[in-house]
Amino acid sequence: MSGSSLLGDALLVFGKDLRIERSSKVVLSQVLPFALMILILFGFGISPDIRVPIGADGSRSVLAQVTPGLIFLAILFSSLLALGRSFGVEADDGTLDALRLAGLDPGGIFIGKAAAVLVQLLSVGSIVTLGAFLLFDTGVDWTWGRAVLLVTTLGAATAGIASAGTIYSALAAGLRVRDTLVPLLVIPVLAPVLLGAGQAADAALFGAVADGWPWVGALAIFALLYIGVGILSFDSLLEDA
């Protein structure tokens, strides 16, 4: 199938999934509040009163210190809901077969679905990040370099989560135990993404900006790898879903 129809089909599926979200507002009204609740729970689990010394005479709360990891943990957990939703709308009505019968390029279906998840996760992730700064009193000394690194990290990590997550959701599509199987399959796979994103965001917030970019590179490679695997394998994954 030609490249234009791949992207054209991807755009169709992408638009379809976003229109479903616009009318149902599941991510906005359910996944986003869930993500914000996780942030508040982190405050309960890790007391905001415990402080660690920084520099000569300053100190920072442990909660603020671990903010980079917490942001991506909240995004990771929310992604499980968003991915469940992405394939829930197909499986419940048997529309995965309909997508195939409509003659859409399987690679296009993959890109479309992954991109829709990406857009939704980026929206949730941006609000979670802002919420974390609001709630955790990080006291970051913002520069353009730090902001660009953080935004790029968010984009690269979310792309990795959306692409790998979409593949594993397709793997469990049509199963009654999909809701419990997908987290078990996808979380170990996404462990490196959490690691890389946590390190890059830590560099963006508190460390040297230059230390963060190699991790962003690794996140981008991870995302590209999974986008490639998805385009190539979605045909056989959908065949028997």
Add this chain to the structure above:
Amino acid sequence: MSSTGTTTNGSRAFAGPTASKATRVVGLMALAGIALLLPLALLWSPPEIDQADAVRLFYVHVPSATVALYLAFGVTCLGSLIYLRNQSVFWDLMAHASAEIGVVFCGFVLITGMLWGRPTWGVYWEWDPRITSTAITLILYLGYLALRRMDLDPTVRSKRAAFLGIISFCNLFIIKYSVEWWRGLHQGQTIGIDTQLDGLMLFTFAWGMVTFVLIFAWLLMHRFRLGWLELQATTTSLDDAIAARRAESPQLTGEGL
């Protein structure tokens, strides 16, 4: 279920539920290996200078890690690749059997690693890159086994499992290197693993490797045969049920079928 030449030959070779000649020979060799490994590791080999007697755990820890992470999961990956190419039932069962044994060995690696960590580092869990990535790998393959247990059409399940078996093996390396990179920033070289082994210690180590490969081979053959028998039970019981159902209704046994 699509089948190949391997399948039809296999049905004759693996008809009986008892062990074959091959499993008996390999089993005896593995037993002999263990019989020599125990005194070698526990009595005859000397304690190490830094780790003292804790080093003895290495003679089972490192071989089981090598067998689980590379041999067992490698066989799963290979079996999955071959299955996707030619739908060989033999390799599908092989991939499943190997993953299950790999998970058992992986758990053993974690337990022996923690037991070794307590006297050496003072804690059971040190966030050492190797043991951390092994823990994630264990969960990764528990997911593979979970997919294998799904109530699906056998061909669909085998196909999805084969895809997962290949991609999981690639993930094993992604996880391994990312965790090593992460920990490398914080603590440098892993403590205590770069031990100098010589003489009897080196021999014990090599003997442990051979023994664990034999144990793996023995378990693999048995687990493969079990999988084969399970498959036979499912397919033949279904055939029997269909035959019985047809026999109930005389008009269905006519020429039309």
